Amino acid sequence: AQKVTQAQTEISVVEKEDVTLDCVYETRDTTYYLFWYKQPPSGELVFLIRRNSFDEQNEISGRYSWNFQKSTSSFNFTITASQVVDSAVYFCALSGRSTSGTYKYIFGTGTRLKVLA
């Protein structure tokens, strides 16, 4: 079975602090894809990153960075020097082939990040 676990339900930090959002996944597929999305209060999911299972290089994009470790089945997301605008719910997702042969996302339950001024 495929599963994504985001154990942190809600995190509160003070502006300028660094924060790491955890994501642990389970899959039997050898080829799979991992994603992070941001859902601000407006509701729209904003795509942040896509990573395939063969690429374990960490990635940095501005204040965002991602740490993919297959050995621990984790794909953690760090925001450096957090800002109030980072307040949102962040979802980690796993894309894998379903029993019907189609690909679909398995979402984690999300982590609500509150950045306080």
Add this chain to the structure above:
Amino acid sequence: GAVVSQHPSRVICKSGTSVKIECRSLDFQATTMFWYRQFPKKSLMLMATSNEGSKATYEQGVEKDKFLINHASLTLSTLTVTSAHPEDSSFYICSASRGRGSETQYFGPGTRLLVL
């Protein structure tokens, strides 16, 4: 870019009526579109997957006759909630991807449905 729009953004309807929600990919051709439902402070629940020109594939527990999905073109999919009831009130989100495989899904802004 990869922009997906949804219309309407909010809708209030009476119990027993039908509501149609449109999902459009504005700057790319979407071979596959997905419809999700999200309850307050919960994760997204996949309702169905639709490929252009073919019937939608519904997830277990989702009533096909109640949630009609049409993917008539590479840029448009519609979800019709038939004979809506108050329990159908929810946030409905569509997404679109360029291919049928592992491509990234791009999400629309969502539609808040309230059934009175």
